[in-house]
Amino acid sequence: MSTLEPLLGRRAKAGAGTPRKRAKGRAVWEEQPTFVGQFGKGAVLTVVVLAVVLPLYAIILTSVSSEGAINRAGGSLVLVPDGLSFAAYREIFSNGVVTRAVVVSFAITAVGTFVSMALSILCAYGLSRARSVGHRFFLAAMIFTMFFSGGLIPSFLVVTQLHGYDQYWALILPSCISVFNILIMRGFYQATARDLVDAARIDGAGDWRILWSVVLPTTKAVTAVMTLFYAVGYWGSWFNTLLYMPFDNNKWPLSYVLYEYVNVGAKMPGLDTAGSGAAVQHQAASPFAISMAVVVLTLLPILIVYPFLQKHFTKGMLTGAIKG
Amino acid sequence: MAVMADSAAVPEEARPGPQAPLRERGGGDQAPVKQRRISFRVRLRRDKSLLVMVIPTMLVLLVFNYLPMFGTVSAFEYYDPIYGFFHSNFIGMQNFNQLFADSAFWHAFQNTLVLSLVQLILYFPVPIALAILLNTVLSTKLRSFIQAVVYLPHFFSWVLVITIFNQMLGGAGLLNQFLRQHHMATWDIMTNGGMFKYLITFQAVWKEAGWGIIVFLAALAAIDPALYESAAVDGAGRWRRMWHITLPGMRGMIVLMLVLRLGNALNVGFEQMLIQRQAVGPQHAEVLDTFAYYYGVTGNNFGYGAAAGLFKGVISLILIYAANKAAHRLGEDGLYRK
Structure with missing residues (x-):
C-alpha cells in the first residue's frame, strides 16, 4: 500500500516481528561482557521498570490502606503494607458521583468502541482493494486530515452548532475515527491471503461475506489491538468533556471526575476528597485514600485488559506497520 | 448475485x-x-x-x-454563536492584526517553540537508547517483561499520568515526604514554573518513551546479524559495531521519527498544558493550543481563538513540508516519497 510504506515500509522488512535469530546464549564471536557493563545495564533497566511499577504499586496500596497507615506514612503514599481497609471503596461506591461516572465511562467506552471499530473495519476493507472506484480519492481525503485540521475552535463551533453541547454523542463522534488506525487495518486486510479471498469469491461470496467470513477471522490480532486502542482512548477521554460537558457533574465520565476532584481538588459532593475542608461526618476513610481509590478505578480496567492483549499488539502493530 | x-x-x-x-x-x-x-x-x-x-x-x-476546515472562516469574522458561520460579521484580517500585535500570543508562540526544542533534545534520544539497550538483553523472557512494563503508561490518559506525577513529585507527594522526613529542603517540582519545561518532558518520557521503542526495535531486528559477526571477526569491538552497524541500521527510522517530530513541532502536549496551567501559571504553560482554547472557548472570543488556531495549522503544514524536504535531502523517504 502506498501510504504506510513510506512511513514504515522498506526499512524494516526482514523478520521484524520476531527477534533477530540468535543462538540461545551469546554468539561465539561476541566478547564476554564486562562486569561494569552488565551492572550498569541492569541498573538502568531496573530503574526504568521501577519508574513505572513503583507509582502504580504505591497508589494501589494507598487506596486500600487504613487511615492509620496513611497517617503513619505522613499523609502521602504508603509504600509498606500496614493495615488494610477497603473503606475508601465503600465510600465512593455509596456516593452517587463516582458510581455514576463509572457507569457513564463504561457506556461511553462500549458504545464508542463499537462505533469506531464498525466504521474503521468497514472503511479499511472498503479501501483495501486496489483500483476500486474512488479509493484513491477517499484515501487522499483521509490522509489530508492527518496533516491539516481546522483547529480547535472551528471544531468546537461545528459541534455546538449541531447542538452537541451537553450531549453524549459529542464525547464520542467528533473523535471516533483514527485515520492512522484505519491505514494499519487496511494494510492487514490487503495482506490477507489472496487465495482465500479468491476462493470465497468463486464460491459466490460477496464483499460483505468475504469481510465477515474470510478477512475478519484471519485478522483477529489487529482487531483486538485496534479495539484496545480505541477503548483506551474513550476510557481516558477527558478533553471532549471539558469542551462539551464541563458543568453537569451528573453526566461526567470517570476521567473527568478524576480531573475535577483529585487533580483540581474540588470537593466531591458528600465526600471529602480534598482533605482540606472540614471532614464530612460518618466518613470512614481518609480523604487521601478516597482520592487514590478514584485513581485506581481509572487504572484498573487498563491493567486488567492489558496482559491479555499485550502480546498481540507488539506483534500486531509491527507486522501491520511493516507489511504496510 | x-x-x-x-x-x-x-x-x-x-x-x-x-x-x-x-x-x-x-x-x-x-x-x-x-x-x-x-x-x-x-x-x-x-x-x-x-x-x-x-x-x-x-x-x-x-x-x-472538513466542516471545521471551512469553519476557519470564523477566523475572519466577529463570530457570534447566534448568527453562526454564515451570518456573523465578516471583518477580514482584523483578528489577525490584533493577534500579531498581542504580546500574549507571541509569548505563547515562544513557549511552544521552547518546549518543543527541549522535548526534541531531551525526549527524542531516549527511545533510541532504550531500544539499543533492550536489544542487548539476551533473555527473551526478561526482554518481553520489560517491554510489557514500559509500554503500559502509553495507555494511561494524561489526567491519570499527571495525577500520578503529583503523588510522586508534588508538594504532598512521595519525594517531598521523604525529604521532609530526612529534614531536607522540600522541592515542589509540580508548581515550579522554571522547571516546567523539564517536568513536561519528563512526563512525556515516562508516558511515551517506552512505546516509542517499538519502531526502533523493529529497525534493529532488521539488521543482518551476519554484519555483526563479520565485523567482530575483523576485530571491531562492541562500540565500533554499534557505531558502524547498529546506528546506520537505524538511520532511516531515526530520520523518519525526526521528520514526524519536526512536523509536529507545534503540538507540545495540549492536554498536559491545559491540566497543569493552573499549577505553574500561564506565563510558563501557555502554548498556542491553550491560547486558542482560553481566548476562544473560555473567553467566548471565537474568531480570535480560531485565528490563533489557523495560524498554528498553517505553520504546521509548512513545517511538515519542510521536514520532508530535509529528509529527501538526506536521502531518506520521510513521510512521503519524493
Missing part, C-alpha cells in the same frame, strides 16, 4: 504489467491497451458494496474534520 457475476467476468486481479501502469481514476476508457476495457458504470456496480462500506467514515470525516 450481480456483483459476483461482474467480478467473475472482469478479473480485477489482472495486474497491469510494469510497463503499463493502470490509471486508477477517470473511468475505464483510459485503461491501457492490454487491459480489458471496463466502463465506469460496470466498475461502480462491481465496487458498490465497497463504496457503501467507506461512506459512513467519510461522512464522519466530512462533518467533524
